[in-house]
Amino acid sequence: xxxxxxxxxxxxxxxxxxxxxxxxxxxxxxxxxxxxxxxxxxxxxxxxxxxxxxxxxxxxxxxxxxxxxxxxxxxxxxxxx
Numbered sequence: 918x919x920x921x922x923x924x925x926x927x928x929x930x931x932x933x934x935x936x937x938x939x940x941x942x943x944x945x946x947x948x949x950x951x952x953x954x955x956x957x958x959x960x961x962x963x964x965x966x967x968x969x970x971x972x973x974x975x976x977x978x979x980x981x982x983x984x985x986x987x988x989x990x991x992x993x994x995x996x997x998x
Contacts, residue, residue, distance in 0.1 A: 923957040932956045933986040954994045
């Protein structure tokens with residue numbers, strides 16, 4: 918895996934938002950570190966823009982959709998390979 922082709926995130930809320938808006942951008946769930954799971958997304962301008970909007974609190978999401986996606990993130994974390 919070439920690091921500069923991916924953006925890696927461990928923040929569950931951010932990952933849930935990214936999967937809501939651009940679900941096909943998830944490339945790898947990296948469980949190499951037993952204390953932290955990294956979600957690796959393919960880099961793109963859409964991803965960069967979405968992350969920037971997330972951290973500047975400019976996004977609005979439907980609460981139930983966000984909660985459901987957060988549950989799916991947890992499923993991906995604890996799923997067997």
